Amino acid sequence: MHPNDVPKSYDLTEAGDRYFDGLADKFSRSLYQAPRGELRLAMLDYLLPQMLLLNEQNVLDVGGGLGQQTAWFAKRGHRVTMAEPSKDMLSYAQQWHHDDPTLPHSSITYRQASLQDLPPQAPGPWSLITCHAVLEWLGDPQAALVNLSDLLAPGGQLSLMVFNRDALRFSNVVKGNLEKALSDRLEGKGKRQRLTPISPVTHADIAQWSTANGLKIEAVAGIRVFQDYLRHPPATPAEKETLLALEKQYCRQDPHWRLGRYLLYTLTKLENPE
Numbered sequence: 001m002h003p004n005d006v007p008k009s010y011d012l013t014e015a016g017d018r019y020f021d022g023l024a025d026k027f028s029r030s031l032y033q034a035p036r037g038e039l040r041l042a043m044l045d046y047l048l049p050q051m052l053l054l055n056e057q058n059v060l061d062v063g064g065g066l067g068q069q070t071a072w073f074a075k076r077g078h079r080v081t082m083a084e085p086s087k088d089m090l091s092y093a094q095q096w097h098h099d100d101p102t103l104p105h106s107s108i109t110y111r112q113a114s115l116q117d118l119p120p121q122a123p124g125p126w127s128l129i130t131c132h133a134v135l136e137w138l139g140d141p142q143a144a145l146v147n148l149s150d151l152l153a154p155g156g157q158l159s160l161m162v163f164n165r166d167a168l169r170f171s172n173v174v175k176g177n178l179e180k181a182l183s184d185r186l187e188g189k190g191k192r193q194r195l196t197p198i199s200p201v202t203h204a205d206i207a208q209w210s211t212a213n214g215l216k217i218e219a220v221a222g223i224r225v226f227q228d229y230l231r232h233p234p235a236t237p238a239e240k241e242t243l244l245a246l247e248k249q250y251c252r253q254d255p256h257w258r259l260g261r262y263l264l265y266t267l268t269k270l271e272n273p274e
Helices: 024-032 033-052 068-074 087-099 115-121 141-151 165-174 176-182 203-212 239-252
Strands: 059-062 080-083 108-111 127-133 150-165 215-223 262-269
Touching: 033 068, 033 150, 033 215, 033 239, 033 262, 059 068, 059 115, 068 080, 068 087, 068 127, 080 115, 080 176, 087 108, 115 141, 141 150, 141 203, 150 215, 165 176, 203 215, 203 262
Parallel strands: 059 080, 059 127, 080 108, 127 150
Antiparallel strands: 150 262, 215 262
């Protein structure tokens, strides 16, 4: 193996979190210029207006990554504060936001900050927070939901998307990784470029943690319910449209949503928790 071919190693933070400095281009190629990323964004575009009460309120986008969700809200009249701990990811987002003439740039504020850093930097309270595909990259996802609840205003909405541990188990079985699934060794290590989350969570986790933090699950949907299990990916635009229609039809129906690769929640903060 050539020295340049040795896989690069990444360190977790002191809190056990995984940041993505140096991986912005990989994220862009692997997640958003690939069919799975396209489907994820299409499903969010479909589901968010159904699952959230949107009235051009201020939005805190926690762990905003490459900035897709920030742009989505900004284009719909919201003022967005995008928080992202990775300098590389944040710079990538700022650049493509700057290059997009349809984006109201004055509506976006950027913060290089982790979720743990947000109380002093963006204290709120916020009427709408988005936190998509973040908890699964944290050493303590349960504590993260405590932090998110503290930032949320009473009656406010949290759009939370998490990587689904149950779907990861099912995917491993489909791939033939039977021993791995049986022993429940599903977590990634976070040390390489592979994007297997270090803390995948279950619906039961979210339900329990939400109740403990005065949050009520108002709606839930599965994203990529079927795509990851196809033997033959869609090969034509018509097949892609059929798959998207299938995902839309069943993403909120039990039992199908439970095997979405991601679970998307709308949580509201109770105004008078018991």
